[in-house]
Amino acid sequence: MSEAAxxxxxxxxxxxxxxxxxxxxxxxxxxxxxxxLLWLSVFFVLxxxxxxxxxxxxxxxxxxxxxxxxxxxxxxxxxxxxxHMARSLTYAALATVLALLLGYPLAYFIAQKAGRWKxxxxxxxxxxxxxxxxxxxxxxKTILSDNWVVTQWAQQLGITDALQAVGLTSTDSLLFSPFAxxxxxxxxxxxFMILPLYASLERLDPRLLEAxxxxxxxxxxxxxxxxxxxxxxxxxAGTLLTFxxxxxxxxxxxxxxxxxxxxxxxxxxxxxLRVLDYPLAAALSFVLLLIIVTLVALYVRKAGTxxxx
Amino acid sequence: MGETRKGDLHLVALTKTFGTFTAVQPMxxxxxxGSFFALLGPSGCGKTTTLRxxxxxxxxxxxxxxxxxxxxxxxxxxxxxxxxVFQSYALFPHMTVLDNVMFGLKRRGDKDAxxxxxxxxxxxxxxxxxxxxxxxxxxGMQQRVALARALVNRPDVLLLDEPLGALDLKLRRQMQxxxxxxxxxxxxxxxxxxxxxxxxxxxxxxxAVMNAGFVEQIGDPATLYEQPHSTFVANFLGQSxxxxxxxxxxxxxxxxxxxxxxxxxxEVATDHLPAGASDxxxxxxxxxxxxxxxxxxxxxxxxxxxxxxxxxxIQYIVRMPWGRELTVVQQNDGSARASLGEDVTVSWAxxxxxxxxxxxxxxxxxxxxxxx
Amino acid sequence: xxxxxNWVRRHLVAFAALVVLAYLLxxxxxxxxxxxxxxxxxxxxxxxxxxxDGWTNPCGTPGICDAVGLSLRIGITASLVATVLGTxxxxxxxxxxxxxxxxxxxxxxxxxxxxxxxxxxxxxxLFLMMGLPTGPLAILIAHIMFCISFVVVxxxxxxxxxxxxxxxxxxDLGATPFQTFLRVTxxxxxxxxxxxxxxAFSLSFDDYIITNxxxxxxxxxxxxxxxxxxxxxxxxxxxxxxxxxxxxxLTVVIAGQVVSNRRNRQVA
Numbered sequence: 001m002s003e004a005a006x007x008x009x010x011x012x013x014x015x016x017x018x019x020x021x022x023x024x025x026x027x028x029x030x031x032x033x034x035x036x037l038l039w040l041s042v043f044f045v046l047x048x049x050x051x052x053x054x055x056x057x058x059x060x061x062x063x064x065x066x067x068x069x070x071x072x073x074x075x076x077x078x079x080x081x082x083x084h085m086a087r088s089l090t091y092a093a094l095a096t097v098l099a100l101l102l103g104y105p106l107a108y109f110i111a112q113k114a115g116r117w118k119x120x121x122x123x124x125x126x127x128x129x130x131x132x133x134x135x136x137x138x139x140x141k142t143i144l145s146d147n148w149v150v151t152q153w154a155q156q157l158g159i160t161d162a163l164q165a166v167g168l169t170s171t172d173s174l175l176f177s178p179f180a181x182x183x184x185x186x187x188x189x190x191x192f193m194i195l196p197l198y199a200s201l202e203r204l205d206p207r208l209l210e211a212x213x214x215x216x217x218x219x220x221x222x223x224x225x226x227x228x229x230x231x232x233x234x235x236x237a238g239t240l241l242t243f244x245x246x247x248x249x250x251x252x253x254x255x256x257x258x259x260x261x262x263x264x265x266x267x268x269x270x271x272x273l274r275v276l277d278y279p280l281a282a283a284l285s286f287v288l289l290l291i292i293v294t295l296v297a298l299y300v301r302k303a304g305t306x307x308x309x
Numbered sequence: 310m311g312e313t314r315k316g317d318l319h320l321v322a323l324t325k326t327f328g329t330f331t332a333v334q335p336m337x338x339x340x341x342x343g344s345f346f347a348l349l350g351p352s353g354c355g356k357t358t359t360l361r362x363x364x365x366x367x368x369x370x371x372x373x374x375x376x377x378x379x380x381x382x383x384x385x386x387x388x389x390x391x392x393x394v395f396q397s398y399a400l401f402p403h404m405t406v407l408d409n410v411m412f413g414l415k416r417r418g419d420k421d422a423x424x425x426x427x428x429x430x431x432x433x434x435x436x437x438x439x440x441x442x443x444x445x446x447x448x449g450m451q452q453r454v455a456l457a458r459a460l461v462n463r464p465d466v467l468l469l470d471e472p473l474g475a476l477d478l479k480l481r482r483q484m485q486x487x488x489x490x491x492x493x494x495x496x497x498x499x500x501x502x503x504x505x506x507x508x509x510x511x512x513x514x515x516x517a518v519m520n521a522g523f524v525e526q527i528g529d530p531a532t533l534y535e536q537p538h539s540t541f542v543a544n545f546l547g548q549s550x551x552x553x554x555x556x557x558x559x560x561x562x563x564x565x566x567x568x569x570x571x572x573x574x575x576e577v578a579t580d581h582l583p584a585g586a587s588d589x590x591x592x593x594x595x596x597x598x599x600x601x602x603x604x605x606x607x608x609x610x611x612x613x614x615x616x617x618x619x620x621x622x623i624q625y626i627v628r629m630p631w632g633r634e635l636t637v638v639q640q641n642d643g644s645a646r647a648s649l650g651e652d653v654t655v656s657w658a659x660x661x662x663x664x665x666x667x668x669x670x671x672x673x674x675x676x677x678x679x680x681x
Numbered sequence: 682x683x684x685x686x687n688w689v690r691r692h693l694v695a696f697a698a699l700v701v702l703a704y705l706l707x708x709x710x711x712x713x714x715x716x717x718x719x720x721x722x723x724x725x726x727x728x729x730x731x732x733x734d735g736w737t738n739p740c741g742t743p744g745i746c747d748a749v750g751l752s753l754r755i756g757i758t759a760s761l762v763a764t765v766l767g768t769x770x771x772x773x774x775x776x777x778x779x780x781x782x783x784x785x786x787x788x789x790x791x792x793x794x795x796x797x798x799x800x801x802x803x804x805x806x807l808f809l810m811m812g813l814p815t816g817p818l819a820i821l822i823a824h825i826m827f828c829i830s831f832v833v834v835x836x837x838x839x840x841x842x843x844x845x846x847x848x849x850x851x852x853d854l855g856a857t858p859f860q861t862f863l864r865v866t867x868x869x870x871x872x873x874x875x876x877x878x879x880x881a882f883s884l885s886f887d888d889y890i891i892t893n894x895x896x897x898x899x900x901x902x903x904x905x906x907x908x909x910x911x912x913x914x915x916x917x918x919x920x921x922x923x924x925x926x927x928x929x930x931l932t933v934v935i936a937g938q939v940v941s942n943r944r945n946r947q948v949a
Contacts, residue, residue, distance in 0.1 A: 026729075038766060051806050106698045130926070272805065288798070300787065416857075
């Protein structure tokens with residue numbers, strides 16, 4: 001009678017518990033999306049367009065600007081400020097790597113080892129994030145100042161000499177140096193690294209590590225072959241969320257650095273608000289944006305967009 | 310129930326496809342008002358999809374659903390007089406037990422909701438627990454809340470989607486009896502979806518056995534069990550021993566037909582044979598087989614290959630000379646037991662056999678999928 | 682000594698975690714300590730003398746409380762609007778199938794990843810072209826813009842944990858889609874929405890770069906005040922307010938944890 005093949009263990013496609021029957025409510029998701037996406041389109045996407053357009057204009061603040069399609073502005077921007085770009089990207093990269101090195105153990109601890117303390121530690125990670133980062137960065141001025149313990153220990157332990165050798169500082173003090181800027185950047189963006197890492201590590205089933213141990217893996221091997229690969233989505237998300245904003249930051253550089261440590265964000269800021277050279281500033285801004293869009297595009301090509309949020 | 314069967318549930322050519330996959334083949338079914346009906350089948354057979362279509366949570370691709378004269382195919386789930394007890398209970402975690410049970414009544418503006426809900430909780434023996442939150446109850450209690458929440462609305466049809474799946478064995482057995490009692494007391498139409506054939510046979514008045522989107526057979530438990538129409542039903546409900554046989558032409562006489570299997574002439578009741586068949590599977594249930602003679606020509610010799618003691622019974626696997634193994638189940642009533650390796654005679658009465666067309670797959674229904 | 686080394690080796694991860702945690706929290710401690718300072722000179726970088734002047738006279742420095750007030754007003758408004766818009770998007774993403782999912786995900790992600798300089802400067806160019814004056818309204822618009830994404834992330838995380846069977850059960854029991862949303866979906870999503878709103882508020886309150894691009898001389902927010910102060914001279918009150926913010930944040934987050942713990946506690 002029944003000629004239909006016994007088709008294995010096919011469960012109903014909707015048994016995975018996804019959205020309710022879509023046939024009757026086609027318009028609802030679009031209605032929900034519309035206001036928010038409209039706002040973002042007008043106040044995020046459109047400004048990018050005007051930014052690009054502004055960069056191709058010429059003139060000045062008194063006489064007004066005219067769109068001339070002056071692509072040469074990009075060459076000028078690049079030749080004048082490529083050291084700042086490179087510096088920003090370098091500092092951001094250093095800060096990102098540091099944040100990863102520092103943030104991973106903490107995220108791992110919270111996700112896997114904290115037990116009862118998990119919530120408290122999470123609170124302690126999140127709460128500073130909610131308080132004025134300007135003020136906290138100012139606090140670093142105190143921490144790294146010359147008459148404080150940190151600098152004095154560093155001098156005694158020879159760390160300052162090592163840092164000078166590497167070029168991260170130029171004098172015996174820790175403050176007003178690339179070192180301080182990178183420390184500040186790491187500090188400010190550490191939560192952006194920790195939280196995605198934590199989210200990823202929390203989903204790691206500890207029984208996988210038990211299985212690895214059962215199959216003769218040392219802790220180091222288990223980490224390399226099980227934990228690390230499975231936490232990769234979190235690592236990438238954290239890296240993106242740290243590196244990108246860090247490369248555009250200038251607060252840390254202004255407060256903790258010196259004139260040699262100016263970052264590109266600072267240049268854009270002053271060009272826009274002090275020098276009032278809008279086309280140049282817009283061009284710089286756009287170049288920075290392009291670099292970032294490229295990075296994100298590379299990521300999305302590899303991993304798709306679902307993991308982003 | 311009344312002679313006016315206007316509350317019967319009718320499924321007419323009800324079909325559901327997902328893209329190229331047909332989950333439910335066109336199905337015609339009538340479920341009498343007030344009966345306890347079971348949809349039985351392995352996971353993936355379409356029983357849950359059918360249930361969801363009746364509930365309105367899934368739109369049929371074709372066909373219609375009627376309750377009495379009223380066509381409800383197009384009405385939305387929240388407008389139908391049909392309620393569901395979900396497999397995972399789906400109790401609202403942020404509401405108390407009483408609020409959960411009152412939910413449906415309140416949506417309809419029932420002023421008497423609180424009293425009715427309290428009565429419903431008494432019916433399922435959870436009185437006094439109305440103030441608790443679902444997370445504070447055990448699985449069995451949550452299941453009863455889900456039942457009360459559906460029952461209290463006195464729907465035309467109450468749907469149960471494998472509601473006992475998460476309970477442990479003893480509790481499940483207890484609930485099976487409970488559900489039957491409640492259904493008889495309340496008099497509503499219950500449609501119960503399950504993959505557990507014992508459960509279906511215990512509780513239901515009528516069972517529809519489903520396989521890969523088709524309904525294989527409908528009937529009361531006894532008929533389905535004793536006279537399966539297909540190898541799937543024969544194997545899925547309980548166990549069956551199936552022997553290849555040929556009908557001996559010209560043999561039907563006094564209600565008995567002879568079939569020849571492995572050089573033995575065996576008797577089977579003529580009305581247990583599919584009409585016009587010549588090659589058949591001769592089927593006998595393990596509990597109908599005896600070790601030793603019962604009289605009559607239905608006997609085969611073989612060797613005991615395995616003995617299993619299950620408390621209530623002893624199960625033997627007897628290997629025939631041509632390689633096939635028969636399962637024999639002997640009640641633990643103190644009678645003589647056979648031992649491993651012993652040569653035995655296996656026999657049965659003619660009226661205990663059934664025959665199925667040999668073109669069917671003898672393994673159908675015997676290999677059951679894992680629980681979902 | 683050896684016992685300590687052994688403990689560290691066995692609990693390496695915990696030890697590392699503690700060190701990092703300290704790194705995160707030390708500045709907050711410094712801020713708290715220095716709020717009790719009576720600084721010598723204009724800058725509050727060295728501890729001079731213990732004093733509670735900052736606490737007893739928090740609005741003592743001109744302009745600081747106005748700045749805080751403006752930041753509060755903008756923060757609350759931005760948080761409200763961003764929460765509504767972001768929650769709607771999160772529901773669409775988490776509950777429905779629709780075309781353009783990838784594009785939506787990307788559009789929501791970009792503001793979180795774009796440097797603030799770029800966002801702030803581009804908005805400025807837009808406002809200039811539109812003829813919209815800089816000031817509180819411009820700041821508000823900008824804040825709503827970058828908060829939406831974070832709200833979406835917070836709410837979406839919560840919506841993802843919701844059992845869709847619950848909404849089916851509600852419909853099965855006779856609730857219209859709107860009633861289902863009101864009585865089942867919304868209450869169960871509330872923690873996520875609250876988290877999103879809180880996050881939006883703190884992002885708005887704390888923002889400097891984007892705000893600076895879109896502010897006018899008459900609209901000084903608290904971060905702008907602090908920035909100016911860092912060049913001119915940082916009064917103690919700034920540290921006081923910083924400490925208060927930390928304590929409030931700590932309290933709110935802890936309270937949230939306690940509430941959710943109580944909700945999840947099993948009895949039977």
